[in-house]
Amino acid sequence: MHKIWLIIQREYTTRVKNKRFILVTFLMPVLIIGFGFGFGYLSATGTEHRKIAVVDPNGFIKTSLKNTSQIEFSFPMQVDTLNYNEKGFTDILIIPKFDGEKKTDYILRSKKSMGLMLQNSITDKINGAIEDQMLQESGIQQSTLDSIHKASQFAELKAYEDKGSSSKESNAGLAMGIGYASGFLIYITLFIYGSMVMRGVMEEKTNRIAEVIISSVKPFELMMGKIIGIGAVGLTQFIMWIILILSLSSVAMGFLPADVQHQVASLQQSNGQMGAGMMQASDAAKNIYTFQHTIQTANWPLILTCFVFYFLGGYLFYSALFAAVGSVVNEDPQDAQSLMFPITMPIIFSYLITNMVTQNPNTPLAFWASIIPFSSPMVMMARIAYGVPSAVSYWELALSMSILIGGFLFTTWLSGKIYRTGILLYGKKVNWKTMIKWAFKKQ
Amino acid sequence: MNPILSLQHLKKYYSDQKAVDDISFDIQQGSIFGLLGPNGAGKTTLLRMITGIFYPDGGDIILDGQKFNPVEDIQKIGYMPEERGMYKKMKIGEQALYLAQLKGLSKSEATEKIKYWFKKFEMESWWNKKVEDLSKGMSQKLQFVVTVLHEPKLIILDEPFSGLDPINANLIKDEIFNLAKKGSTIIFSTHRMEQVEEICDHIVLVNLGKKILDGTVAEVKQQFKENIFTIQTTEPYTIQDNPIFSVVKTEKNKTQVKIQSGYQSNDVLNYLLKEKVNIIGYNELLPSLNEIFIQLVEGTHASTRAFQAEN
Numbered sequence: 001m002h003k004i005w006l007i008i009q010r011e012y013t014t015r016v017k018n019k020r021f022i023l024v025t026f027l028m029p030v031l032i033i034g035f036g037f038g039f040g041y042l043s044a045t046g047t048e049h050r051k052i053a054v055v056d057p058n059g060f061i062k063t064s065l066k067n068t069s070q071i072e073f074s075f076p077m078q079v080d081t082l083n084y085n086e087k088g089f090t091d092i093l094i095i096p097k098f099d100g101e102k103k104t105d106y107i108l109r110s111k112k113s114m115g116l117m118l119q120n121s122i123t124d125k126i127n128g129a130i131e132d133q134m135l136q137e138s139g140i141q142q143s144t145l146d147s148i149h150k151a152s153q154f155a156e157l158k159a160y161e162d163k164g165s166s167s168k169e170s171n172a173g174l175a176m177g178i179g180y181a182s183g184f185l186i187y188i189t190l191f192i193y194g195s196m197v198m199r200g201v202m203e204e205k206t207n208r209i210a211e212v213i214i215s216s217v218k219p220f221e222l223m224m225g226k227i228i229g230i231g232a233v234g235l236t237q238f239i240m241w242i243i244l245i246l247s248l249s250s251v252a253m254g255f256l257p258a259d260v261q262h263q264v265a266s267l268q269q270s271n272g273q274m275g276a277g278m279m280q281a282s283d284a285a286k287n288i289y290t291f292q293h294t295i296q297t298a299n300w301p302l303i304l305t306c307f308v309f310y311f312l313g314g315y316l317f318y319s320a321l322f323a324a325v326g327s328v329v330n331e332d333p334q335d336a337q338s339l340m341f342p343i344t345m346p347i348i349f350s351y352l353i354t355n356m357v358t359q360n361p362n363t364p365l366a367f368w369a370s371i372i373p374f375s376s377p378m379v380m381m382a383r384i385a386y387g388v389p390s391a392v393s394y395w396e397l398a399l400s401m402s403i404l405i406g407g408f409l410f411t412t413w414l415s416g417k418i419y420r421t422g423i424l425l426y427g428k429k430v431n432w433k434t435m436i437k438w439a440f441k442k443q
Numbered sequence: 444m445n446p447i448l449s450l451q452h453l454k455k456y457y458s459d460q461k462a463v464d465d466i467s468f469d470i471q472q473g474s475i476f477g478l479l480g481p482n483g484a485g486k487t488t489l490l491r492m493i494t495g496i497f498y499p500d501g502g503d504i505i506l507d508g509q510k511f512n513p514v515e516d517i518q519k520i521g522y523m524p525e526e527r528g529m530y531k532k533m534k535i536g537e538q539a540l541y542l543a544q545l546k547g548l549s550k551s552e553a554t555e556k557i558k559y560w561f562k563k564f565e566m567e568s569w570w571n572k573k574v575e576d577l578s579k580g581m582s583q584k585l586q587f588v589v590t591v592l593h594e595p596k597l598i599i600l601d602e603p604f605s606g607l608d609p610i611n612a613n614l615i616k617d618e619i620f621n622l623a624k625k626g627s628t629i630i631f632s633t634h635r636m637e638q639v640e641e642i643c644d645h646i647v648l649v650n651l652g653k654k655i656l657d658g659t660v661a662e663v664k665q666q667f668k669e670n671i672f673t674i675q676t677t678e679p680y681t682i683q684d685n686p687i688f689s690v691v692k693t694e695k696n697k698t699q700v701k702i703q704s705g706y707q708s709n710d711v712l713n714y715l716l717k718e719k720v721n722i723i724g725y726n727e728l729l730p731s732l733n734e735i736f737i738q739l740v741e742g743t744h745a746s747t748r749a750f751q752a753e754n
Contacts, residue, residue, distance in 0.1 A: 006544055014533065208528030212589075215494045215522040216545040218514075424496070426526065 003217045007225025008232065011200065015233045025237050029244040050118065052108075053079045053089040057097045061129045070118065071125075085111050093122070098130075172386075179358035179382030182307055186314050186378050187351045193234040193315060194322040194343070198336065200226045201326030201419070210423045219420035223327075224412070227319050234315070299387065306384050309401065314377030316408040318343065324415035327422035328430040335429060342432060350375035357382045361391050373407030376400050414439050445508055447472040447628045448493070448597060454501035455488050462488040464652035465502070470630065470645070472596075475623050477643035477660075478632040479732075481740050485652045486632050487525065490599055493630075494522045507596065518547040521595035525602045525632075527586050529574040536570035539589055546593045553592070560588045564614070580611045587615055591622065598622060599630045604638060616642060636733035646732070650740050664729040667738070670702040672711060675724030687714050699728060 015021055051072045056062060065073045076087065084092040091110040098104060106126065108114070132145055201223070204210040213222055325339045353375055357366040361383045370380040370392070380400050383392045417439040422430065446469035455463040463485045470476045480486050491497040493504060495513030504511035506519065530538055536557065543553035561567050564584055574582060583606060591598060600619075604612045619629055619642060631643060639646060639660070646663060648656035656663055674682070675697050684690055687710050688700040702711060708727070715722055730738075 003545060006541070010541055203530070207530050208526045209530060211496070211524040211526055212522070212528075212542070212586075213545065214496050215520070215524070216517055216542070 004221045004225045004228070007217070007222060008229040011226055011229025012232050015230070016236065021233070021237070025240050026244070029241050029248060032245070033248060048115075048118075050091055050114065051089045052091045052093050052122075053084050053087070054093045054095065055079065056095045058095060061095060061126065061133075065125055065129050068121070071122065081109055084109070095126070175361075175385040175387070175391075176358045178303065178385035179354065179361075182303075182310075182381040182385070183351060183354035183358070183378040186311055186381065187347065187354075189234065189238075189311065190314060190318050190347050190377075191344075193230060194318050194347075196234070197227055197230050197319040198322040198326035198329075198340075200230050201323045201423075202329055204423060205327070205329070205426070206331065214423065219423055220416045222423075223320075223323050223416060223419045227316070227323060227412075231312070231315055231319065302388055303384060306397075307381060310377040310381050310404070313373075313401075313404040313408060317373055317377075317404065317411055318347065320408065320411040320415040324418040324422070324435060327415075327419040328425065328435060330426060330429075339430075339432065346374040350378045354378040354382050358385075361386045367396070370396070371400050371403055373404045376404050417441075446470055447507055448630075449505040450489075450493070450502070451505065452502040453489065453492060453499050453504070455485075455492060455497060456500050461652045463492070463499075466649065466652070466654045467502075468647050468654060468657050470628060472628050473623055473626055474644045475619060475629045475631060475642055477639045477646035478630055478649070479634060479636070479639060479646055479656075479736065480649040481634060481736075484649045486649060487601070489649070490522070490524075490601060490630070490632060493597075494520055494599060518593060519596045521590040521593065521598045523586055523590040523598075523600045523603060525605075529582060529585065529589075531575040532573060534570070535566075535572050535574060535577075535585060538574065539585070539592065542589050543592050548593050556592050556594075557588075560592060564588060579606050580608055583607055584611060584614070587618070591618075591627075595627065597628050597630070599632070601632045602635075603631070604633075604635070634736075636731065636736055640732050648736065648739065650743055655739055656735075660732070663732070663735065667730045667735045668727070669730065671728045672700055672702065672708065673724070673726050673728050674698045674700065674711075674715065674720070674722060677721040677723055680720055682715075682718075682720070685714065687711055697724075 049070055049072070051074065054061065054065065054073050054075050056075065062075050067073055073093075074089070076089075079087055079089065079092065081092055081094070090112065091108055091114065094107045094109070096104050096106060108119070108122065132142070135145060136142060204213060204222070217225075321343045322340075325336060325343065329336045329339065350369070353365065353369045357363075357369065357379050360366060366379065366383060369375040370383050380392070380397070384397070386392070388394070388397060414436075418435045421438045422435070448470040450469075451467050453463050453466045454461070466485075466489065478486055478489070488497060492499050493511075495511070495517065498513075506516055533541075539557045540550065540553050543557065544550060548556070558567075561569070566581075566584065566588070569577070569581075569585070574585070577585065583603075587600075587603065590600070603615060603619075607615065619631070623629055631639070633639060643660060645659050646656065647654055656666075658666065671691060672688075677696070679695055680698070681693065682690055682698050682700065686703065687706045688702045691699040691701050693699075700711065702708065712722075712725065
């Protein structure tokens with residue numbers, strides 16, 4: 001045992017002291033936040049602006065068609081499909097004469113084709129305009145219509161879950177968010193640290209020191225030392241990131257204007273109740289309050305504990321397999337690619353399944369995927385976000401966890417056998433079939 | 444005296460061949476023992492069983508009077524394999540410390556011993572250098588130091604001189620003699636026979652998984668001698684074949700003759716003196732280990748076996 005500890009220490013300190021590691025650890029949160037802001041900024045400003053000339057023989061669309069930040073409607077004379085561009089319009093919309101309630105097609109001609117979202121937006125606007133027109137024809141004034149639209153936006157769905165005698169506020173949006181986030185985190189961890197384990201295992205072979213080390217420690221001890229040491233490096237990096245991101249965001253909060261901070265505080269005190277205070281709060285304050293309030297509805301102790309369990313379990317399960325691959329690869333990186341395939345495929349599939357499950361946590365697919373150890377780390381986290389024991393019962397959770405533990409014990413044993421043979425083998429190209437044979441051979 | 448290592452009917456079989464097929468021999472403490480054989484003979488497999496890397500399929504290994512225990516006995520053995528490298532990016536002092544600790548030394552013991560050996564081999568300035576900064580000869584020296592650092596009773600060196608220049612080779616050779624004198628036993632595996640003659644007391648030759656020779660260097664040479672003697676003369680003589688001996692080779696002032704059965708070495712001298720040949724040198728020509736090796740191994744398809752083992 002002492003020897004495994006020595007190996008863990010060596011693997012850990014050589015990687016943690018590495019300049020590149022330190023750089024990535026401190027740079028990554030900055031990059032993530034930067035990307036986040038940049039993305040938000042770009043999606044807000046980087047959209048296209050359209051000037052659409054509308055030809056409307058019916059004459060009633062004019063009043064009802066509202067401009068948006070991206071679309072400017074005009075109703076000019078003497079513009080047709082041949083001259084709209086010269087006259088300064090990007091597109092021309094031709095509305096046919098409505099004939100009772102017969103379904104009609106209207107035509108949009110553009111010099112540059114328009115994206116789907118904008119097209120849908122225009123369709124909605126035209127249908128809205130027609131609806132308004134028909135309502136007006138039946139007697140409702142435009143001004144009445146406008147105030148009704150505005151006032152009807154006040155209702156919001158607050159979902160509650162019944163858990164026996166108590167009920168707790170639930171939030172599907174948050175669950176989805178947590179599901180996505182944890183699925184994604186576990187996904188990239190498996191790839192990044194899995195391949196790090198593989199490269200770490202190859203280190204003894206490329207440096208040709210494998211036999212020297214194996215004469216002092218058992219191959220299994222060397223393999224476990226590497227897996228645990230590299231896992232500890234990953235965990236350290238993760239924790240550093242979380243600390244950095246949390247501290248950066250609370251620093252950012254401090255930069256908000258003082259009155260916004262006050263509003264958030266008073267909203268928190270009054271628990272978001274409608275009142276004079278709510279109406280006067282700015283949009284920003286409302287958003288921040290809603291965000292903070294929603295976050296609090298989740299069962300954090302449970303989610304975090306499960307996350308740590310599945311994070312580690314998934315890592316141990318897959319890193320053992322990566323180690324097995326690393327032990328048989330010689331200097332040719334091509335070998336690694338084909339051997340990695342049966343490992344990376346389940347990871348990618350699991351991620352895709354997770355995305356589906358975040359929206360539909362209760363299907364049979366979701367159930368089985370949260371039990372099978374290949375996919376359970378990601379998929380079960382997505383389901384847990386919807387609540388235990390509401391979306392996931394206790395026995396399902398227990399089953400999934402024990403199978404994952406059995407899973408990583410198995411892959412560790414399997415890889416141990418493969419590793420002890422592969423690590424001393426130079427020059428022979430090996431495939432998975434041979435590797436499995438080694439596992440079941442007596443040593 | 445009990446041997447320090449006794450191998451009894453060791454066997455290691457793979458699905459396609461018998462790598463080690465019932466090999467037994469003893470090694471005495473303090474001897475420099477040569478394990479010889481062509482490629483694919485089973486030397487490496489044998490060594491890996493002695494060091495606990497492989498487990499035998501049959502037979503026993505007795506180390507220092509007790510059954511070999513791979514976990515406990517690791518500290519008693521120092522192994523320098525043929526494929527020997529170091530972590531390139533790690534600092535030398537740190538790496539030597541790590542390897543010594545893996546062998547079971549405490550940190551302080553290890554540091555002390557490393558300092559001693561580094562001083563002995565003039566490697567003190569290397570402590571903070573990285574292995575990748577060393578030349579090949581320098582890293583071989585380092586590997587040797589790391590192998591003997593923990594003062595093992597049994598030191599196993601597999602092709603220790605490969606890649607060394609004569610000066611460094613000499614350094615290692617002297618150190619091997621020193622260690623043997625101090626009581627360590629050295630197993631030296633190679634197929635460079637001329638080195639074996641210089642260094643080893645006792646040899647074992649393996650081929651195709653079996654032992655085919657076992658004895659001291661002198662014994663082996665006696666076993667294979669062909670009764671050939673060299674005669675060195677002052678002037679070139681043409682010595683004739685005769686009932687006592689036949690001429691094998693004539694070279695300027697040296698003639699090699701083979702004594703026929705029934706006759707002794709002194710008979711040859713008597714004959715030559717009678718012929719009034721001016722003799723300045725007369726020696727038995729024992730076969731070199733190289734010749735013996737070739738004689739025993741050639742034609743046994745040893746190298747084909749090595750090739751087959753790959754597939």
